[in-house]
Amino acid sequence: MAADPRKAGPAAPRARAARRAAWARASRPWLLLAPALAVLAVLLFWPLVRVLLLSFQDYGLRQINTGESNYTGLDNYREILGDSFLWTTVLPNTVGFAATCVTLTVVVGTLVALLLQRLGRAWRAICSTAIMMAWAMPAVTGTYVWIWVFDPLNGVVSGGLDGLGLIEPRETNWFTDRWSFYAIATLNVVHHGFPFVAITVYAALLTIPRELPEAATVDGANAWQRFWHLTVPTIRPVFMVVTILSIIWDFKVFAQIYLMPGGAGANPDVLNLGVWSYIESFSRNQYGLGSAIAVLLTLLLLAITVVYVRALSKESDEGDAP
Incomplete structure (x- = not known):
C-alpha cells in the first residue's frame, strides 16, 4: 500500500533540518579551532612538508643559490x-x-x-x-x-x-x-x-x-x-x-x-x-x-x-x- 504523500511531506524537511543542525554542531568546534590550526599549519605543517620534499632531492649550496630543484627519488x-x-x-x-x-x-x-x-x-x-x-x-x-x-x-x-x-x-x-x-x-x-x-x-x-x-x-x-x-x-x-x-x-x-x-x-x-x-x-x-x-x-x-x-x-x- 502506497504511503500517503500528505503524511510523508512534512517529514522530509524536518529530516533535512535535523541533519543541518547535526552538521552545525559537529562543525562548530572545528570552526573555533580553525585560527589556531591555520597558525600551526604555517609554523609546523609546511616546514615538515618542506623537509619531506628536500629529502627526495640532491640539495646543496648550488640549489640554494639558484632556487632549482634536483629530485633524485629515494637515492x-x-x-x-x-x-x-x-x-x-x-x-x-x-x-x-x-x-x-x-x-x-x-x-x-x-x-x-x-x-x-x-x-x-x-x-x-x-x-x-x-x-x-x-x-x-x-x-x-x-x-x-x-x-x-x-x-x-x-x-x-x-x-x-x-x-x-x-x-x-x-x-x-x-x-x-x-x-x-x-x-x-x-x-x-x-x-x-x-x-x-x-x-x-x-x-x-x-x-x-x-x-x-x-x-x-x-x-x-x-x-x-x-x-x-x-x-x-x-x-x-x-x-x-x-x-x-x-x-x-x-x-x-x-x-x-x-x-x-x-x-x-x-x-x-x-x-x-x-x-x-x-x-x-x-x-x-x-x-x-x-x-x-x-x-x-x-x-x-x-x-x-x-x-x-x-x-x-x-x-x-x-x-x-x-
Whole structure:
C-alpha cells in the first residue's frame, strides 16, 4: 500500500533540518579551532612538508643559490639505509640513549613524587623549589655545567678521583669514550627531565582517596603492593602521558649531545640521528641527505609512540573488561 504523500511531506524537511543542525554542531568546534590550526599549519605543517620534499632531492649550496630543484627519488634514503654507520653507531646511540633516559626519568621522577607525598609542608616546599630550579635551567646551561663537572683537568669528578689515587686526570678523558660520553649525557638529560615527571605524578597522587591505601594497609598490603596494585592502575593515564612526552623529548635530544666535546662531529662514535642530520645539512651542505635523516627520525619516533600507546590502550581495555 502506497504511503500517503500528505503524511510523508512534512517529514522530509524536518529530516533535512535535523541533519543541518547535526552538521552545525559537529562543525562548530572545528570552526573555533580553525585560527589556531591555520597558525600551526604555517609554523609546523609546511616546514615538515618542506623537509619531506628536500629529502627526495640532491640539495646543496648550488640549489640554494639558484632556487632549482634536483629530485633524485629515494637515492638519499638508499644511501642512508645502506650505510653501516647508521646501523652500528647512530641508531644504537639514538635508541639506547633514549630508552635509558626515558626509563630513568620516569623512575626517578616517580620516586621523587612519592617522597614529596610523604614530606611535611615545609620540606615539600623546599624540595619542590629545588627540583623546579633544575627544570627551569636551560639545556645549554645545564650541559656546560656537566661538562665542567667532568672536565678531564679541572672537573670535580676528575679532581676527586685523582685525590683518591684512582685515576690520572691527564690520561683520562670522559668525553672520548662512547660509553662514558653517553653516561654523562644521560645524567644531564635525566637531571633536566625528572622534575616534570615528579611534579606531574605528585599532582596525580593527590587525586587518590586516602581511604584506598589505608584499606589496603589494613588488608596487609606492603608498600610495594600498594604502589603496584593500587597507585599505578589509578594514575596509569598520567604515567602514559609523561612517558610519551619523555620519549618525544629524549629521541630528539640535540643540544646535550652537540655541545659536549666531540659531539659536534669530531667524534663520530657518539653521533645520534638528530646531530647526524644537522652535521650532514649544515656542516657538509648536504641538505637533502640531512632532511632524509630527519624524516627517518620522525618516522622512528612516530612508530615507537604509536606502538606504546596501542599497547597501553590494549592493556587498559583488558583491565576494564568484566
